Amino acid sequence: MMKNNVYFSYGTFVSPIGIGVDQNFEALKEGNSGIQAHPSSGFNNENWFFAQLNNLEGNRYDSLLKTALNDLKVNYSSSILSSSKTLFILSSTKGNIYNLPEDVFASSRIIIQQETGNSNELIIVSNACISGVIALNTATDFLRYSDYETVIVIGIDVISDFVLYGFQSLYALSDQPVQPFDKDRKGISLGEACGIIVATKEKPTSFSVEYLGGASSNDANHISGPSRTGEGLYRAINKTIERAAIDKSSIDFISAHGTGTLYNDEMESIAFNRCDLQSIPINSLKGFYGHTLGAAGIIETIVSMLSIEHQLLIENKGFNELGTTHSLNIVTKTQQQPVKTVLKTASGFGGGNAVLLIQAAV
Amino acid sequence: MKVLASCFLSPFAAVLNGTVKFQFQDDNWLKECYHKLMLDYPKFYKMDDLSKMAILSVELLKENAYLNNFNKDELELIFANSNASQHTDVKFIDSYTNIGNPSPSLFVYTLPNILTGELAIKHKWYGENTFLIASKFDTQLFENKLKHAQMKGAKHCLCGWVDSKVEKNGTLTQESFLFLVALNEENSTISEELEALFKKYKYLSTEKV
Amino acid sequence: MSELKETLKAQIINQLSLEDLTPAAIADDMPLFSEEGLGLDSIDALEFIVLLESNYALKIADPSQGREIFHSVNTLADFIEKNR
Known part of the structure; x- marks a missing residue:
C-alpha cells in the first residue's frame, strides 16, 4: 500500500480562553477553564455551565469563522490559501445554526472563498461529535490519494438554544462544570470554538507532527447511547494501530473524548481496557473547553500537537477521583513528560467512533 | 470500481436497478413503502425521514442478495446530502417554540449521520462511516x-x-439514491456512470411515469 | 381510571410515533420497556417525561425515577392519579 507522509501544523485556534494557538497554550498551562455559569440559560431558566466566546458580533457563527480565517491569513500566504492544489475541509455538526430553516452551510462556502480566494469545492464533514477526527483522516486521504498539496481542516461549532435545549431534553447537561471520568460527573458542559489544522505533503519548516494512521467504526448498537462493550471504539483503535503499523507500547499519551456523561466515560474506560491501553496517560480537555462538537476533534488534536512540541501533558480539568469501573491513568496535573506518539479518539451520536495517531516529525 | 446494484426512492416511486418497482399513492409514502416491502421493524416508526428512507433503500437493495454476504467490518458507508438534518431541525425547533417542550426523540435525529447509525444497528455493520454535505449530488x-x-x-x-x-x-x-460499489474492478472512474444513473432514476421516479 | 388509561395509550402512541399500534393492542399491564412488551428504550423514557409534563403538568426531576413509574400503563395511571 502506498503511504506518503502527511504532516499537521497549527492553523489557528479561537476559543473562550484564547485567540490563537499561543494564547490557548498559555491558558492551558495556567489551568484557566472557559466554562462559566450562565444563569437562566436553560429552557426552564436553569443555570447551565458552558464555555462561550465573547466579542462575536452579528451572526456569531460567521463572526467566529471570519476571526479564525483572519488569524490563519497571518501565518499562511494567499498563494497557498488560494492555490488550486489547496483543499478546504469543514468539520461541523450544525454549521451556521442561526440560519435555520435556510441552508446552514451556505455561509461557510461563501466566507471561506471570499477570505482565502480558494475556489475548490468545500468538503463538509458532518458526522456528529466525531466530525473533527473524520475530517483529519479525510484530509490525509486527499493528500495521499488525490492530487492536493495542502488540505486545510477547519473545525467549528457555536452554542445555540437549539443545542442547549436538546442536550437538556436528554438530561445530558451537568449542573456543575463538567468533570470527565470523575466519580461525581453529571454530564456535559457545552462549548464553542474554531480550530484549524494545516495538513501538507511536504514537511513544513515550522513545527509539525506526522500523521501515522486513522480509522472509524460504528457501535451498531444505539443511536444515542454509548455501547456497553465499547465495541466501535475498540475496533477503531485496533484498526488505527494496525494501519499505523506501530507497536501500541510506543503510544505515550491518549487524548480521549471524555464528555463527562456517566455512560460515555464508562464506555471509553471499557474500550481502552479491551485494547490494553489503560496504563497510558490519558486526558479529556472538556473541562477547559466544554464539548465543542464538530470542533472538538480538531482543537483536541491541536493540543496534542502542543503536548508533543513542548513535552507537556495537560491536566484533566475537573477530575478528583476515578469514576469508571475500569482503570485509567488520568493526567491529574499538568506535567513535563516525554511525548512522542499520541492517540486521539472521539465517539458520538449515531454510534460513530473515530481515531487517529500522530507522532513527532523527524 | 463498479456499481453492483442501485436504487432510488422518491415520494412517487421506488426504482431498483433501472426498473420501477412500486409507485406510491399514499401521502405517507414511507409507510406505504414499508408495508410494500413487508418489513417488520417497529423501530422504523420512531425514525426521522432520512433514516426511514435509508432503511427502506437498503431493504430494496437487499433483494439482490449482495448485501447479505459481507463480514461485519467489511462494508464502508459513504453518505451525503445537501440539507443535513434540516427537516428534523425544523420539527425540533417547533417542539420547543410552539408545542411546549424540547423533544429528546426529535433532538437525537438532528444530525444527518444518524441514518448511517440506524443502518449499522439494523444490519450489524461495524465498518467505516462518513457523512458529507455537498451543495448538490456530487x-x-x-x-x-x-x-x-x-x-x-x-x-x-x-x-x-x-x-x-x-x-x-x-x-x-x-x-434517496443508494448504490453498492465493488472496488476490485478495473475502472478507476465511476462519476459518469453515477451521473447517468441519478438522472435516469430521477426521471423514472417522477410523477409522470 | 380506565378512561385515563385509554387516554394514556393514545398519548403514548402519538408521542412515540408508534403508528402501527392501536390503543387496544397495549394491555394495561404490558411491560413497556421490555422486548416482550413494547420494547421502548431510554429516549422513549425521556419522551414519557415530556408527556407527563405537557399533558399532566407533572415534573420528574431525575430520569432514573422514571423506571418504576413508566413500567406499564397501570403504573403510569397510578402515578398520575396520586400526584395531580
Whole structure:
C-alpha cells in the first residue's frame, strides 16, 4: 500500500480562553477553564455551565469563522490559501445554526472563498461529535490519494438554544462544570470554538507532527447511547494501530473524548481496557473547553500537537477521583513528560467512533 | 470500481436497478413503502425521514442478495446530502417554540449521520462511516471517497445520497439514491456512470411515469 | 381510571410515533420497556417525561425515577392519579 507522509501544523485556534494557538497554550498551562455559569440559560431558566466566546458580533457563527480565517491569513500566504492544489475541509455538526430553516452551510462556502480566494469545492464533514477526527483522516486521504498539496481542516461549532435545549431534553447537561471520568460527573458542559489544522505533503519548516494512521467504526448498537462493550471504539483503535503499523507500547499519551456523561466515560474506560491501553496517560480537555462538537476533534488534536512540541501533558480539568469501573491513568496535573506518539479518539451520536495517531516529525 | 446494484426512492416511486418497482399513492409514502416491502421493524416508526428512507433503500437493495454476504467490518458507508438534518431541525425547533417542550426523540435525529447509525444497528455493520454535505449530488466527491477507500484496502462501499428538505411553503423535497460499489474492478472512474444513473432514476421516479 | 388509561395509550402512541399500534393492542399491564412488551428504550423514557409534563403538568426531576413509574400503563395511571 502506498503511504506518503502527511504532516499537521497549527492553523489557528479561537476559543473562550484564547485567540490563537499561543494564547490557548498559555491558558492551558495556567489551568484557566472557559466554562462559566450562565444563569437562566436553560429552557426552564436553569443555570447551565458552558464555555462561550465573547466579542462575536452579528451572526456569531460567521463572526467566529471570519476571526479564525483572519488569524490563519497571518501565518499562511494567499498563494497557498488560494492555490488550486489547496483543499478546504469543514468539520461541523450544525454549521451556521442561526440560519435555520435556510441552508446552514451556505455561509461557510461563501466566507471561506471570499477570505482565502480558494475556489475548490468545500468538503463538509458532518458526522456528529466525531466530525473533527473524520475530517483529519479525510484530509490525509486527499493528500495521499488525490492530487492536493495542502488540505486545510477547519473545525467549528457555536452554542445555540437549539443545542442547549436538546442536550437538556436528554438530561445530558451537568449542573456543575463538567468533570470527565470523575466519580461525581453529571454530564456535559457545552462549548464553542474554531480550530484549524494545516495538513501538507511536504514537511513544513515550522513545527509539525506526522500523521501515522486513522480509522472509524460504528457501535451498531444505539443511536444515542454509548455501547456497553465499547465495541466501535475498540475496533477503531485496533484498526488505527494496525494501519499505523506501530507497536501500541510506543503510544505515550491518549487524548480521549471524555464528555463527562456517566455512560460515555464508562464506555471509553471499557474500550481502552479491551485494547490494553489503560496504563497510558490519558486526558479529556472538556473541562477547559466544554464539548465543542464538530470542533472538538480538531482543537483536541491541536493540543496534542502542543503536548508533543513542548513535552507537556495537560491536566484533566475537573477530575478528583476515578469514576469508571475500569482503570485509567488520568493526567491529574499538568506535567513535563516525554511525548512522542499520541492517540486521539472521539465517539458520538449515531454510534460513530473515530481515531487517529500522530507522532513527532523527524 | 463498479456499481453492483442501485436504487432510488422518491415520494412517487421506488426504482431498483433501472426498473420501477412500486409507485406510491399514499401521502405517507414511507409507510406505504414499508408495508410494500413487508418489513417488520417497529423501530422504523420512531425514525426521522432520512433514516426511514435509508432503511427502506437498503431493504430494496437487499433483494439482490449482495448485501447479505459481507463480514461485519467489511462494508464502508459513504453518505451525503445537501440539507443535513434540516427537516428534523425544523420539527425540533417547533417542539420547543410552539408545542411546549424540547423533544429528546426529535433532538437525537438532528444530525444527518444518524441514518448511517440506524443502518449499522439494523444490519450489524461495524465498518467505516462518513457523512458529507455537498451543495448538490456530487459524483466527483463520491469518486474521490471511493478511491480513498480502495487505496486503504476496502473491497465494497455502500454509498448514498439521502435528502429531505422542508420548503418555505411547507412541502417536502425528498430523494434517496443508494448504490453498492465493488472496488476490485478495473475502472478507476465511476462519476459518469453515477451521473447517468441519478438522472435516469430521477426521471423514472417522477410523477409522470 | 380506565378512561385515563385509554387516554394514556393514545398519548403514548402519538408521542412515540408508534403508528402501527392501536390503543387496544397495549394491555394495561404490558411491560413497556421490555422486548416482550413494547420494547421502548431510554429516549422513549425521556419522551414519557415530556408527556407527563405537557399533558399532566407533572415534573420528574431525575430520569432514573422514571423506571418504576413508566413500567406499564397501570403504573403510569397510578402515578398520575396520586400526584395531580
